[in-house]
Each structure stands twice: as structure tokens, then as C-alpha cells.
Amino acid sequence: MKVFNMRPAFHGYSSSSIVAWYYERAWNTLTGAKRAIVARAVDLYLQEIxxxxxxxRFNVPENLEDGDQFLECNKKNIKIIDDFFADNSVRSKHFRDNMEIFVARAIDQIFETGICEILKQKLFPEAVIPYTEDQLDNLLVETNSSYTEAVNECVRVFRNGLSDDTNEELEILESKLLSARELLDKNVGVIENELTRRKEKK
Incomplete structure (x- = not known):
């Protein structure tokens, strides 16, 4: 969904911070999103644990067909999830249940955000270092495109200072800069890998 496209690059974010960003983004921009996410996350949790x-201890209505009971339980469960993301001590208590993963899956199932793939790369990264000329060419093209786009956006936003720019415009710029930085980091990784390989050959 468009509302999730203007995301940060999540460089240096923890997995729970990534999920919290999506959770808060949905809550702040989509009516009823938090209620739907929590309901689905609780369902997944209770089904699998x-x-x-x-x-x-999530709240479950005695009568699953009673709408009022569902809304009351959902309201209490929202507070549990909110506390989970807001309070590190609560998060630590529930760490072994991987609650943020259930929330992420709920978000993905409802909004098709790709958050689960982001978490997969974060938690289980595939460290693929380009070696071939074609791979390096592709990395260069991708880096150049991202860097150029970020610089052009800087020129547009920085003109006349930042006071006249909206939060959304600044968030878009931040996202583009972080994406460009990630690609530059990949380039650095390629060089470091090659230097390490040469040292090991000696």
C-alpha cells in the first residue's frame, strides 16, 4: 500500500522497531487498522502457541459471535500490544513468544506490506557479495540511480530551508537518503571483501 511505501531504510533498526514503525504507520493513517491488526495477531498467537x-494473557470473548464482547476484548488486547511496543520491560517479559512476529504477520496478511521479507533479511541476511562484472555493473547502476534520486530530492527539499517542507516530504527524503546509504554500504562491502580475499591469498 502507498502509505507504507515511504518507509525508512531501517538501517540500524531492531526487528521490534521495524514492526513498531509499520504498526504505528497503519494506526495513524488507516481507520480501524489497529483493531484489525491486533485481532489478527491475537488469532495467530492463540492458534500457534x-x-x-x-x-x-490475551482477552478472548466467551461468545465468539457476540460483537460487543469482541470489541471489548479487542480494546484490552490493543492495550497489551501497545504496551509491548512502548515498554522495554514488557517486551522483555514476552520476548520468547516473539510477539512482534505475530504482529508483523498480521500486518502483512492484511496490507501486503512486505514487512515479513524485510524482517527475514534483517534476522537471517543473505550476504551476497557481487563478484562478476555483470553483478558489479548492476550494483553500480542501482547505486547511481538511488544516489541521484536522493540528491535531486535534497536539492528540491533543501531549497529555502526546511521550515516550509511537510513531515511527509521530509520522511520521503529521509527514506531515499537511507536507501542510497544502504547501497553505498554494499559497495563498501564489496571492496572490503575483495581486500580480505587478497590478504588471505598471501
Whole structure:
């Protein structure tokens, strides 16, 4: 969805911080999003974690067909999830249940954001260093395109200072700069890998 396109590059973010960004973004821009995300996350959690291994006591309506009971329980569960993201001590308590993963899956199932793929790369990165000429050419083209786009956006936004720019414009610029930095980091990684390889050959 467009509302999630203007995301940071998440350089240096923890996995829970990445999920929190999507959670808050959905909540702040889409009516009813938080209610839907929490309901789905709770369903996933209860389906997959057996009672004896749960550390979180979610609220479940006695009558699943009672709309009022559902809304009341959902309201209480929203507070549990909100506290999870807001309070490190609460997050630590529930760490072994990987609650942020259930929230991420709920977000992805509802909004198709790609957050689960982002977390996969964050938690289990595929360190692919380009070696061939074609791979290096592709990396160069991608880096040049991203860098040029970021610089052009800087020129547009920085003109007349930042006071006349909206939060959305600044967030877009930040995202483009972080994306460009990630690609530059990849280029640095290629050079470092080659230098390491040469040292090991000696």
C-alpha cells in the first residue's frame, strides 16, 4: 500500500522497531487498522502457541459471535500490544513468544506490506557479495540511480530551508537518503571483501 511505501531504510533498526514503525504507520493513517491488526495477531498467537507456553494473557470473548464482547476484548488486547511496543520491560517479559512476529504477520496478511521479507533479511541476511562484472555493473547502476534520486530530492527539499517542507516530504527524503546509504554500504562491502580475499591469498 502507498502509505507504507515511504518507509525508512531501517538501517540500524531492531526487528521490534521495524514492526513498531509499520504498526504505528497503519494506526495513524488507516481507520480501524489497529483493531484489525491486533485481532489478527491475537488469532495467530492463540492458534500457534499452546496455553502452557504462552506468556501473554490475551482477552478472548466467551461468545465468539457476540460483537460487543469482541470489541471489548479487542480494546484490552490493543492495550497489551501497545504496551509491548512502548515498554522495554514488557517486551522483555514476552520476548520468547516473539510477539512482534505475530504482529508483523498480521500486518502483512492484511496490507501486503512486505514487512515479513524485510524482517527475514534483517534476522537471517543473505550476504551476497557481487563478484562478476555483470553483478558489479548492476550494483553500480542501482547505486547511481538511488544516489541521484536522493540528491535531486535534497536539492528540491533543501531549497529555502526546511521550515516550509511537510513531515511527509521530509520522511520521503529521509527514506531515499537511507536507501542510497544502504547501497553505498554494499559497495563498501564489496571492496572490503575483495581486500580480505587478497590478504588471505598471501
Amino acid at each position: 499452546v496455553p502452557e507456553h504462552r506468556t501473554i
